[in-house]
Amino acid sequence: MKINKLLVLALLTSIFITSCSEDSDDNPVAPKGDYENGLIISHEGNFGQGNASVSFVSDDFLTVENNVFSNVNGSPLGDTAQSITFSDDLAYIVLNVSNKIEVVNRYTFESVATINTTVINPRYMAISNGKGYVTAWGDFSDETDDALLVIDLTTNTISKTIATNYLPEEVIAVDNKVFVATGVFGYGNLVDVVNTDSDVIETTITVGSAPNSFQLDANNDLWVLTSENLVEINTTSNEVEQTLSFDDTISSPSHLNFYNGDFYFYAGGSVYKQDATATSITAEAILSGLNFYDMSVDNDMVYGVDAKDFSSNGDLVVYNLTTSALINTTTLNIIPGGVYFN
Amino acid sequence: MKHIYILLPFVIGFSTLAKAQVDAVQKLDEVVISDTKLIDYANGIKIEILSDSIINNNRTSLTGLLAFNSNLYFKENGFGMVSSPSFRGTNASQTAVVWNGININSQLNGQTDFNTINTSNYNSIAIRSGGGSVQYGSGSIGGSIHLNNNLSFTEHFKTVLRTGYGSFNSKNLGFNSAFGTKLYTGNVAVTYVDSNNDYKYLGTDQINENGAFNNLNLNANLGFYVSNKDIIKLYHQSYFGNRNFSGTLVGPSRSKYEDENFRTMLEWARTSGKFSSKVKAVHLHELFKYFENKDKANFSLGSVNTLLVNQNFNVSFSDKLQFKTILEYSNTKGKGDSFKAPVRNAFSTTALLNHKLSNVIRYGINLRQDFITGGERPFVFSVDASFDLFEHYQIQINGSKNYRIPTFNDLYWQPGGNLDLVPESSYQIDLGQNFSYPHLNVKLNGYYINTKDMIQWVPNNTGIWSPVNIGEVASYGAEIEVKSHYTINKHQLHFSGHYSYTVSEDLETNKQLIYVPFHKGNLNLAYGYKRFSMFYQHLFNGEVSIIGNSLSSYDFGNMGVSYVFNQNKKVNYTIDFKLNNLYNTYYENVALRPMPNRNFQIQTTIKF
Numbered sequence: 001m002k003i004n005k006l007l008v009l010a011l012l013t014s015i016f017i018t019s020c021s022e023d024s025d026d027n028p029v030a031p032k033g034d035y036e037n038g039l040i041i042s043h044e045g046n047f048g049q050g051n052a053s054v055s056f057v058s059d060d061f062l063t064v065e066n067n068v069f070s071n072v073n074g075s076p077l078g079d080t081a082q083s084i085t086f087s088d089d090l091a092y093i094v095l096n097v098s099n100k101i102e103v104v105n106r107y108t109f110e111s112v113a114t115i116n117t118t119v120i121n122p123r124y125m126a127i128s129n130g131k132g133y134v135t136a137w138g139d140f141s142d143e144t145d146d147a148l149l150v151i152d153l154t155t156n157t158i159s160k161t162i163a164t165n166y167l168p169e170e171v172i173a174v175d176n177k178v179f180v181a182t183g184v185f186g187y188g189n190l191v192d193v194v195n196t197d198s199d200v201i202e203t204t205i206t207v208g209s210a211p212n213s214f215q216l217d218a219n220n221d222l223w224v225l226t227s228e229n230l231v232e233i234n235t236t237s238n239e240v241e242q243t244l245s246f247d248d249t250i251s252s253p254s255h256l257n258f259y260n261g262d263f264y265f266y267a268g269g270s271v272y273k274q275d276a277t278a279t280s281i282t283a284e285a286i287l288s289g290l291n292f293y294d295m296s297v298d299n300d301m302v303y304g305v306d307a308k309d310f311s312s313n314g315d316l317v318v319y320n321l322t323t324s325a326l327i328n329t330t331t332l333n334i335i336p337g338g339v340y341f342n
Numbered sequence: 343m344k345h346i347y348i349l350l351p352f353v354i355g356f357s358t359l360a361k362a363q364v365d366a367v368q369k370l371d372e373v374v375i376s377d378t379k380l381i382d383y384a385n386g387i388k389i390e391i392l393s394d395s396i397i398n399n400n401r402t403s404l405t406g407l408l409a410f411n412s413n414l415y416f417k418e419n420g421f422g423m424v425s426s427p428s429f430r431g432t433n434a435s436q437t438a439v440v441w442n443g444i445n446i447n448s449q450l451n452g453q454t455d456f457n458t459i460n461t462s463n464y465n466s467i468a469i470r471s472g473g474g475s476v477q478y479g480s481g482s483i484g485g486s487i488h489l490n491n492n493l494s495f496t497e498h499f500k501t502v503l504r505t506g507y508g509s510f511n512s513k514n515l516g517f518n519s520a521f522g523t524k525l526y527t528g529n530v531a532v533t534y535v536d537s538n539n540d541y542k543y544l545g546t547d548q549i550n551e552n553g554a555f556n557n558l559n560l561n562a563n564l565g566f567y568v569s570n571k572d573i574i575k576l577y578h579q580s581y582f583g584n585r586n587f588s589g590t591l592v593g594p595s596r597s598k599y600e601d602e603n604f605r606t607m608l609e610w611a612r613t614s615g616k617f618s619s620k621v622k623a624v625h626l627h628e629l630f631k632y633f634e635n636k637d638k639a640n641f642s643l644g645s646v647n648t649l650l651v652n653q654n655f656n657v658s659f660s661d662k663l664q665f666k667t668i669l670e671y672s673n674t675k676g677k678g679d680s681f682k683a684p685v686r687n688a689f690s691t692t693a694l695l696n697h698k699l700s701n702v703i704r705y706g707i708n709l710r711q712d713f714i715t716g717g718e719r720p721f722v723f724s725v726d727a728s729f730d731l732f733e734h735y736q737i738q739i740n741g742s743k744n745y746r747i748p749t750f751n752d753l754y755w756q757p758g759g760n761l762d763l764v765p766e767s768s769y770q771i772d773l774g775q776n777f778s779y780p781h782l783n784v785k786l787n788g789y790y791i792n793t794k795d796m797i798q799w800v801p802n803n804t805g806i807w808s809p810v811n812i813g814e815v816a817s818y819g820a821e822i823e824v825k826s827h828y829t830i831n832k833h834q835l836h837f838s839g840h841y842s843y844t845v846s847e848d849l850e851t852n853k854q855l856i857y858v859p860f861h862k863g864n865l866n867l868a869y870g871y872k873r874f875s876m877f878y879q880h881l882f883n884g885e886v887s888i889i890g891n892s893l894s895s896y897d898f899g900n901m902g903v904s905y906v907f908n909q910n911k912k913v914n915y916t917i918d919f920k921l922n923n924l925y926n927t928y929y930e931n932v933a934l935r936p937m938p939n940r941n942f943q944i945q946t947t948i949k950f
Binding site: 045046048049050051076077078079080095097098099139140141142185186309310311312313333334 | 590591592593594634635638640641642757800801806851856888889890891933934
């Protein structure tokens with residue numbers, strides 16, 4: 001049935017997508033809430049089963065709380081938490097199947113607002129020029145209703161809809177632009193560039209098949225990881241600077257991270273490290289035998305989430321980046337799909 | 343009400359309550375059913391037959407009928423939505439639905455959606471517990487549900503008109519006409535059901551906003567004696583369904599599902615002394631269109647056509663010894679957006695033996711060998727026996743090996759389909775004790791089912807979901823069925839109840855499978871006095887585990903009253919009034935999908 005196909009698609013596409021919204025915190029003197037100084041893990045839950053959730057794990061891994069949203073607010077979070085975007089004191093939890101964005105205080109997780117009018121299949125969000133930009137598929141079966149929704153962050157309403165290429169996914173803000181990856185496994189190879197002063201698409205850049213993650217390097221160049229290559233884009237000129245193609249030893253790379261001058265990504269059960277100055281793919285596996293559904297690199301650690309068989313509780317798995325030692329394994333909730341630093 | 347139990351070798355019929363007089367004519371008929379092996383080769387098998395008047399209390403939905411009148415547990419994605427059973431702890435693809443002897447489970451997903459079967463189209467519905475792959479093929483693991491249209495070769499002409507209206511703007515219309523002589527007979531029926539189904543979610547300000555459905559059924563069944571030895575029979579059914587799919591409490595829906603099924607069977611039966619033979623040609627068609635957004639024209643499509651030829655030959659060496667052989671060939675062609683155009687050919691040979699060894703012991707031995715495209719050759723068997731130990735006490739026992747072949751979705755779905763799948767295979771044993779007294783019947787059953795090579799969809803190492811033969815599940819449990827009937831002057835009292843305790847464990851994790859309750863029970867009370875009758879039914883569904891959580895137990899009741907006007911005249915009228923969910927209980931049968939609040943239905947029936 002088509003439902004299955006959509007489910008399968010929705011699940012498999014999210015495998016290739018990383019979370020890239022790391023915000024540097026100011027250093028608070030007084031605690032801002034229970035969920036500060038730790039990791040926020042979003043859980044997709046099962047497609048259509050309404051068991052999306054958020055977990056908190058303290059930096060020292062000693063404090064763990066599942067179902068943070070429902071514990072605080074007394075109501076279920078929703079269906080299929082696709083991603084979380086942070087801005088100032090707020091977290092925007094994008095719920096794909098619930099067709100809504102839950103706005104909460106990032107430190108207390110108290111609900112602030114729900115954005116749910118005319119949102120269909122929302123995926124990811126970025127903040128630029130004081131506005132929110134949410135990618136939304138519309139109907140999967142309709143190639144003409146895909147859009148970037150512009151959110152007025154003062155009223156939490158949609159102020160404009162910008163049509164994009166088919167299946168807009170990751171979105172990243174760079175100065176007064178947002179870059180939108182379009183396409184998922186088997187579909188699409190384009191990045192739409194939207195000017196956030198005018199809110200129109202200023203150009204579309206062709207990359208590799210199914211662009212799945214973005215990272216900015218130290219020079220503010222945008223790196224796009226696709227199923228077949230790693231593409232460097234000059235964010236001022238919107239020109240492709242270079243394209244590094246994968247050979248067949250690495251298939252379906254995903255979850256691009258940039259940390260301390262190096263790229264890290266995940267492919268086929270391994271974490272690879274790629275020198276950011278190399279002009280070809282020289283990546284070598286630094287960790288193997290993994291089953292990551294998402295990963296983030298920071299604090300000299302790799303924070304991976306293992307969704308296991310998608311019906312039992314998943315794990316947060318943390319490795320030391322230099323020694324490859326396993327630092328911590330914490331069992332969380334159903335289908336952990338995003339790791340964020342709070 | 344009329345219940346018939348088959349406690350072979352006895353056939354005990356309870357016939358009563360207000361509708362008994364109307365049904366009386368039918369009881370005397372020479373009734374021909376198409377699927378004789380359901381009764382003739384089932385000594386050691388628990389079979390429960392639901393007749394017309396039981397069906398009447400849960401008209402239009404097979405889910406409702408069986409939930410209240412059998413040991414089956416159902417999960418339903420909201421009222422009227424996709425509904426699938428768990429029979430003895432097995433999964434939705436492990437219950438076969440058999441239409442006049444032919445397995446009609448979908449070739450695409452291996453299941454039948456029990457909300458697409460309108461119960462008023464059948465004369466009787468039988469529940470056959472336990473493995474039946476020898477007789478009914480793939481998927482008869484937990485048990486099978488049999489939808490039977492009977493043909494009666496007597497002088498009769500009877501027409502029934504039904505109209506109903508209920509809460510949520512639910513409407514139903516039914517027309518059924520049956521006619522016949524000693525030489526020919528026929529019945530035609532049309533039923534239409536339509537509901538906005540926009541019930542309130544109790545305790546919230548939401549309603550079931552995308553739940554509207556309607557469906558149309560056309561049925562025609564004909565029989566002719568072409569000589570005193572030969573009967574030609576034609577069975578046909580068309581179903582057209584149109585449903586919006588409800589969302590959940592936290593996930594709205596805008597989808598729509600249209601499906602159609604055509605089933606046609608032409609049968610030639612010849613009886614000559616000890617020998618009888620039947621040749622059947624069957625065409626089955628299934629088609630669905632799934633609209634992600636009901637307001638748009640885009641949809642995805644899947645359809646399957648099956649042509650099947652079946653020849654069986656029966657010899658009665660004596661009234662103690664019967665032997666039957668069956669040869670069957672089928673050709674199944676699929677077409678769809680998510681798979682190309684798969685074709686499957688299957689050939690099977692079956693031999694059934696039934697022997698009455700003494701007045702106490704009857705037994706059967708049954709074998710089947712299949713040959714299926716792709717090289718699969720499942721071999722299955724069953725043995726069964728009954729022991730009439732005392733006047734009121736019988737023991738039934740059966741053991742069988744059963745199978746389920748991978749569906750077209752499992753094999754050919756893009757992406758993910760896996761051509762290396764092998765059939766699921768299952769061994770089981772079932773022991774039953776039957777106590778039958780004039781006013782009381784009790785059946786106690788215990789069973790054990792082990793199923794290997796279960797086909798489960800899991801993400802592979804590239805993240806694509808793909809089916810593999812991994813699971814092994816052990817299901818075991820106990821069932822009790824109690825029926826009691828008393829007539830005191832003109833007062834008639836009827837009681838029936840079912841309870842099942844079911845363990846169904848994944849042998850790798852040793853955990854109970856999701857959506858299999860340990861406890862499930864129901865009871866029915868009916869009272870009749872002259873033209874008046876009433877019933878009360880109650881269902882208890884124990885807590886079930888769901889992924890990462892559990893779903894609370896629930897229980898709720900329905901009641902109905904009925905009055906017949908003009909009872910013994912040529913034309914009679916019946917008015918039924920039914921209150922569903924009498925106590926206005928909030929319950930979820932599937933997580934986050936609330937079921938209807940209290941609602942009513944009124945129905946008028948004219949018979950002439």
